[in-house]
Amino acid sequence: MTQQKPLLSVNHLKTYFQSDDGLVKAVDGINFDVYQGETVCIVGESGCGKSVTAMSIMGLLPDSSTIQGSINLDGEELTKLSKGNMRRIRGNKLSMIFQEPMTSLNPVMTIGEQITEVLLEHQVISKKQAIKKSLELIKLVGIGRGEQIIKSYPHQLSGGMLQRVMIAIALACDPKMLIADEPTTALDVTIQAQVLNLLQDLKEETNMSMLLITHDLGVVAEVADRVVVMYAGKVVEQGTVEEIFTDPKHPYTRGLLQAKPVLGSRKKRLYTIPGQVPKLVDLKPSCYFADRCEHCMEICTQQTPELKCNDNSEHKVACWLYEKEVVHQ
Amino acid sequence: MNNYFVKRFLYLIPTLIGASILIFFLYSLIPGNFIDTDPNLTAERKAELYALYGFDQPTIIRYFIWMGNLFQGDLGYSLQFQRPVTEVLNNYIWSSFIVAFASLFLTWGIAMVIGVISATKQYSFFDSFITILVFGAMAIPSFFLGLIAIKFFAVDLGWFPAGGMTTSGADYTGWAYVKDIAEHMVLPVIVLTMLGIGGLTRYFRTNMLEVVKQDFVRTARAKGLKEKVVIYKHALRNALLPAITLFAFELPALFSGAIITEQIFNWPGIGAIYMQAFSVRDYPLLMGFTMFIAVLTVISNLIADILYGVADPRVRVK
Ligand SMILES: Nc1ncnc2c1ncn2[C@@H]1O[C@H](COP(=O)(O)OP(=O)(O)O)[C@@H](O)[C@H]1O
Ligand code: SF4
Ligand SMILES: [Mg+2]
Numbered sequence: 001m002t003q004q005k006p007l008l009s010v011n012h013l014k015t016y017f018q019s020d021d022g023l024v025k026a027v028d029g030i031n032f033d034v035y036q037g038e039t040v041c042i043v044g045e046s047g048c049g050k051s052v053t054a055m056s057i058m059g060l061l062p063d064s065s066t067i068q069g070s071i072n073l074d075g076e077e078l079t080k081l082s083k084g085n086m087r088r089i090r091g092n093k094l095s096m097i098f099q100e101p102m103t104s105l106n107p108v109m110t111i112g113e114q115i116t117e118v119l120l121e122h123q124v125i126s127k128k129q130a131i132k133k134s135l136e137l138i139k140l141v142g143i144g145r146g147e148q149i150i151k152s153y154p155h156q157l158s159g160g161m162l163q164r165v166m167i168a169i170a171l172a173c174d175p176k177m178l179i180a181d182e183p184t185t186a187l188d189v190t191i192q193a194q195v196l197n198l199l200q201d202l203k204e205e206t207n208m209s210m211l212l213i214t215h216d217l218g219v220v221a222e223v224a225d226r227v228v229v230m231y232a233g234k235v236v237e238q239g240t241v242e243e244i245f246t247d248p249k250h251p252y253t254r255g256l257l258q259a260k261p262v263l264g265s266r267k268k269r270l271y272t273i274p275g276q277v278p279k280l281v282d283l284k285p286s287c288y289f290a291d292r293c294e295h296c297m298e299i300c301t302q303q304t305p306e307l308k309c310n311d312n313s314e315h316k317v318a319c320w321l322y323e324k325e326v327v328h329q
Numbered sequence: 330m331n332n333y334f335v336k337r338f339l340y341l342i343p344t345l346i347g348a349s350i351l352i353f354f355l356y357s358l359i360p361g362n363f364i365d366t367d368p369n370l371t372a373e374r375k376a377e378l379y380a381l382y383g384f385d386q387p388t389i390i391r392y393f394i395w396m397g398n399l400f401q402g403d404l405g406y407s408l409q410f411q412r413p414v415t416e417v418l419n420n421y422i423w424s425s426f427i428v429a430f431a432s433l434f435l436t437w438g439i440a441m442v443i444g445v446i447s448a449t450k451q452y453s454f455f456d457s458f459i460t461i462l463v464f465g466a467m468a469i470p471s472f473f474l475g476l477i478a479i480k481f482f483a484v485d486l487g488w489f490p491a492g493g494m495t496t497s498g499a500d501y502t503g504w505a506y507v508k509d510i511a512e513h514m515v516l517p518v519i520v521l522t523m524l525g526i527g528g529l530t531r532y533f534r535t536n537m538l539e540v541v542k543q544d545f546v547r548t549a550r551a552k553g554l555k556e557k558v559v560i561y562k563h564a565l566r567n568a569l570l571p572a573i574t575l576f577a578f579e580l581p582a583l584f585s586g587a588i589i590t591e592q593i594f595n596w597p598g599i600g601a602i603y604m605q606a607f608s609v610r611d612y613p614l615l616m617g618f619t620m621f622i623a624v625l626t627v628i629s630n631l632i633a634d635i636l637y638g639v640a641d642p643r644v645r646v647k
Contacts, residue, residue, distance in 0.1 A: 060550055091553030098551075103544040108566050108642055118552040153642040169552065 006033035112150030239315035404617030414617035425598035444533025492595035577633035
């Protein structure tokens with residue numbers, strides 16, 4: 001897989017917000033690739049910059065933000081595209097689903113209108129064809145009674161159904177890349193698995209790539225090919241799903257794995273990492289995890305560790321524990 | 330659903346009875362009346378007039394007589410005009426209505442456009458400029474605004490007549506008559522519009538700002554829709570929903586006249602008549618008119634509910 005060119009390549013991405021408290025470095029120099037047909041999971045606690053990463057790729061950030069670095073999708077540099085060209089990619093080659101299906105659809109438009117709309121925007125088809133395609137999409141995402149569904153309004157459907165509709169909208173134009181930002185977090189546990197399986201099946205069927213954002217490592221274990229662990233706007237560890245689960249290196253990743261609910265006892269949290277994600281304003285050069293890390297050393301509070309490989313694999317980690325010269329000290 | 334409207338309709342009855350009791354007794358219990366106000370009448374003549382107009386009856390009996398007449402569409406007899414109240418209202422209400430209607434139309438149209446543009450360009454130069462103008466317009470009293478308009482557009486520039494509804498002495502017919510009234514309407518309509526536009530512009534701006542923050546607007550953008558479609562199809566429709574109710578509430582205002590503005594522009598509307606009726610204690614006219622507005626208010630509430638139900642699928646489709 002690694003020999004071909006990545007479909008999505010994010011390099012040195014920095015997304016900052018101007019806020020009243022100062023400059024919020026929500027995403028601070030991250031790199032990762034997503035290859036054709038691959039599922040990459042971004043994990044991390046709430047407030048680590050996962051959604052901002054997704055919105056940076058989609059080009060949907062508010063005006064108060066500045067973006068640096070490169071986002072390359074299928075050979076096109078997204079950060080350099082005009083608004084119009086970016087718009088033509090969105091919902092078409094690159095699409096996205098969100099955390100809250102209940103509020104993500106327009107309450108005063110029918111489901112049918114909201115699916116056909118995206119088809120009519122990006123494809124040269126008649127209204128009739130669009131409706132036919134909508135019915136096919138509804139079937140594809142596993143909802144019956146399509147004729148009735150396209151005439152209904154969002155408030156008439158359940159959260160799980162609405163998320164399926166959102167998936168139908170996202171897949172309408174056969175995207176190469178689907179970003180799913182916590183797509184199951186707001187759903188009931190039983191529905192979560194169904195929606196996740198649906199996403200996984202559809203991904204396999206269409207050979208698209210998926211960037212799945214979650215804070216649930218159970219989800220990661222089920223669907224990910226590779227994993228990107230984010231903490232306070234930075235990538236702290238990155239590797240294949242086996243590497244992350246069998247040989248986690250970063251103390252934060254280990255903490256997340258420890259905090260992961262064990263199968264069969266989903267609700268009982270056995271362990272949580274003490275402390276919380278720091279505010280992303282005015283951070284000094286250091287490991288941002290230092291005040292929560294039991295292995296914290298002097299250098300950790302003075303210099304920022306770099307994300308790098310320590311052996312021949314693609315498994316990367318940003319932690320002073322693995323830096324040779326520190327070990328010599 | 331139909332059941333709901335029947336119920337809603339039945340609720341009107343106790344509401345209106347309550348309103349009628351309040352209106353009748355408030356005016357009846359105020360000491361003094363049209364007859365007492367006239368110092369030239371002898372006691373004998375007063376007693377005669379009391380009997381003629383039924384003032385010698387107990388208040389309760391008078392209430393039922395008044396209500397009985399109301400049901401027959403009889404709002405009472407204006408003492409000052411010596412005509413039925415319905416006739417007086419009919420004579421003056423339409424001139425108030427045309428001004429209010431034109432101004433309502435302008436106010437809503439302009440407020441919607443400006444509010445939406447302000448919201449989509451929040452904190453831009455345009456937005457700040459409009460905000461200052463809006464607060465300015467809201468802070469200026471109507472009499473001042475009216476006098477400035479007269480001084481500038483009527484006296485200095487001579488573009489429009491300063492007051493009245495028709496050119497006195499002129500005997501226009503047909504289109505010339507319509508044009509003459511239209512010219513006289515311009516200044517009062519402008520003043521009324523300027524007075525109303527501020528609050529409504531803020532209302533649309535706030536509504537719109539609220540809506541564009543919502544998740545489904547983000548979805549619309551994520552679908553790659555044009556910004557125009559996102560704003561005018563997805564956001565505006567949702568921002569307009571609560572405004573429907575507000576719009577229905579404007580119905581009574583269309584008929585209630587604008588007291589100060591009509592005074593300044595010497596416009597023969599119901600607002601001016603209302604003020605006059607107060608100074609001569611023409612209570613039948615005041616009661617009749619107030620009851621008329623109460624009925625309109627209740628009806629506009631009903632219309633607001635029905636319209637909202639038709640426009641919002643969350644209410645319409647259960
Ligand atoms: N529009 C914004 N303005 C200022 N700060 C923001 C904005 N959006 C997100 N942030 C900040 O960026 C950080 C990362 O947010 P986010 O990407 O939503 O986290 P998560 O990993 O939970 O998805 C948070 O600290 C948040 O407060
Ligand atoms: S760099 Fe230091 S503080 Fe940060 S995770 Fe590694 S050991 Fe802990
Ligand atoms: Mg998030």
